[in-house]
Amino acid sequence: MALAKRIIPCLDCDKGRVVKGVNFVDIRDAGDPVEVAKRYCEEGADEITFLDITASHEDRETTVDTVRAIAGQVFIPLTVGGGIRKLEDIRTMLNAGADKVAINTAAVSNPEFVREAAARFGSQCTVVAVDAKQVSSKDESLKWEIFTHGGRNSTGLDAIDWVKRMVDCGAGEILLTSMDRDGTKIGFDLALNKTVSQAVQVPIIASGGVGNLEHLAEGVLVGEADAVLAASIFHFREYSIEEAKKHMASQGIEIRL
Amino acid sequence: MNKVAVIDYGMGNLHSVAKAVEHVGCELGEATEVHVTPDPKIIAAADRVIFPGVGAIRDCMAEIKRLNVGHIVGEAMKTKPVLAICVGMQALMEHSEENDGVNCLGFMKGKVKYFGDNLIDENSQRLKVPHMGWNEVRQTQQHPLWRDVPDNSRFYFVHSYYVKADDSEKITGTTNYGTEIVATLAADNIFATQFHPEKSQTVGLTMLRNFLQWGGQD
Numbered sequence: 001m002a003l004a005k006r007i008i009p010c011l012d013c014d015k016g017r018v019v020k021g022v023n024f025v026d027i028r029d030a031g032d033p034v035e036v037a038k039r040y041c042e043e044g045a046d047e048i049t050f051l052d053i054t055a056s057h058e059d060r061e062t063t064v065d066t067v068r069a070i071a072g073q074v075f076i077p078l079t080v081g082g083g084i085r086k087l088e089d090i091r092t093m094l095n096a097g098a099d100k101v102a103i104n105t106a107a108v109s110n111p112e113f114v115r116e117a118a119a120r121f122g123s124q125c126t127v128v129a130v131d132a133k134q135v136s137s138k139d140e141s142l143k144w145e146i147f148t149h150g151g152r153n154s155t156g157l158d159a160i161d162w163v164k165r166m167v168d169c170g171a172g173e174i175l176l177t178s179m180d181r182d183g184t185k186i187g188f189d190l191a192l193n194k195t196v197s198q199a200v201q202v203p204i205i206a207s208g209g210v211g212n213l214e215h216l217a218e219g220v221l222v223g224e225a226d227a228v229l230a231a232s233i234f235h236f237r238e239y240s241i242e243e244a245k246k247h248m249a250s251q252g253i254e255i256r257l
Numbered sequence: 258m259n260k261v262a263v264i265d266y267g268m269g270n271l272h273s274v275a276k277a278v279e280h281v282g283c284e285l286g287e288a289t290e291v292h293v294t295p296d297p298k299i300i301a302a303a304d305r306v307i308f309p310g311v312g313a314i315r316d317c318m319a320e321i322k323r324l325n326v327g328h329i330v331g332e333a334m335k336t337k338p339v340l341a342i343c344v345g346m347q348a349l350m351e352h353s354e355e356n357d358g359v360n361c362l363g364f365m366k367g368k369v370k371y372f373g374d375n376l377i378d379e380n381s382q383r384l385k386v387p388h389m390g391w392n393e394v395r396q397t398q399q400h401p402l403w404r405d406v407p408d409n410s411r412f413y414f415v416h417s418y419y420v421k422a423d424d425s426e427k428i429t430g431t432t433n434y435g436t437e438i439v440a441t442l443a444a445d446n447i448f449a450t451q452f453h454p455e456k457s458q459t460v461g462l463t464m465l466r467n468f469l470q471w472g473g474q475d
């Protein structure tokens with residue numbers, strides 16, 4: 001009897017459509033988010049993460065409508081990220097039916113925002129999304145830094161120190177994306193994930209780089225992740241969530257089947 | 258017409274639970290009206306009451322006191338089925354360790370305790386806090402809300418504090434996370450869950466459906 005490791009499909013959405021991750025040059029349409037979310041839920045997804053990559057403010061309304069539509073049909077936890085900058089944004093998303101919000105850039109520009117969010121809405125709904133890139137060279141000991149804007153902007157913040165600080169501010173969970181691996185399909189940055197997971201007490205969601213089912217299992221077994229997130233392998237039906245779960249269970253991982 | 262009131266005292270996301278209840282009401286093919294409200298009159302007129310809660314206990318209890326929610330829940334419990342969820346269940350107890358200690362409603366005997374910073378499982382593996390995700394619930398007593406829910410089904414939990422109930426005969430379900438914890442409690446017209454049925458997919462919706470059909474007591 002134990003807590004199950006979670007599999008979380010991620011929907012990157014632009015103007016109301018699921019697209020392949022932000023770092024892909026060739027953005028392919030992967031369908032209607034409500035239909036995709038329903039399919040994942042039926043296949044046994046443990047949660048759904050919805051990342052809004054819509055650039056313009058005007059299209060924000062579409063996002064809220066989409067979140068509302070998903071929440072009306074999918075009865076598993078729903079996390080919404082992308083453009084969460086004010087307490088009002090959090091309230092809007094929770095009112096639309098989200099259970100958690102993922103805060104990324106706004107945490108870097110104002111760490112106190114995370115404290116306010118956790119104090120107002122609770123740590124259970126405050127996820128901090130962290131984009132980390134390795135900055136150490138081959139002969140140095142491993143070191144990662146926080147980047148924003150899809151990995152383009154360096155912040156000078158050490159990833160491990162930053163995650164600890166976010167947890168002190170009240171983050172209830174960390175969504176950890178390796179910018180080196182995102183979109184590569186060569187697997188998670190396991191060293192990054194393991195280091196972060198051991199540094200803090202809250203659950204870690206590993207993200208960035210999943211290309212096959214073995215990568216998901218490694219994320220838990222080697223990277224010590226509490227949950228694994230993937231997008232493209234599920235969107236284009238390379239694998240179903242069910243297959244992913246069966247594979248992880250066959251590796252001795254506690255899974256909700 | 259089945260009228261369900263979800264008590265809104267400003268703490269957290271009540272839309273998930275309202276949507277889930279509407280969904281199961283629709284599946285049952287019976288007219289179900291869900292009101293998310295702090296209004297004592299609407300709550301008094303409802304057939305069933307849901308007492309949710311998320312976030313920190315001090316803020317929850319402050320709002321509960323300010324809006325006289327304790328009295329509203331106490332009155333509802335006398336005459337109709339009440340479902341308390343997560344911090345809603347914790348608020349029913351006598352006292353919580355959270356926020357340096359907060360007195361709660363005291364409708365159920367027992368305390369709310371912290372998991373601890375060095376929680377480990379039986380194999381000495383470190384356990385993260387909050388307890389977040391899907392864990393198995395052992396049904397320790399029969400109850401109408403367990404109908405069609407297989408024993409040891411997984412439900413979605415998210416919490417850092419857990420209930421330690423004094424009356425073991427009120428415990429209807431347990432789960433294990435470093436220690437055995439109360440997953441559900443029941444007494445007379447009230448059923449309380451530490452997990453979120455509204456987020457627990459099929460098994461959670463089955464429980465909500467059972468709640469809509471439960472007449473109270475057991």
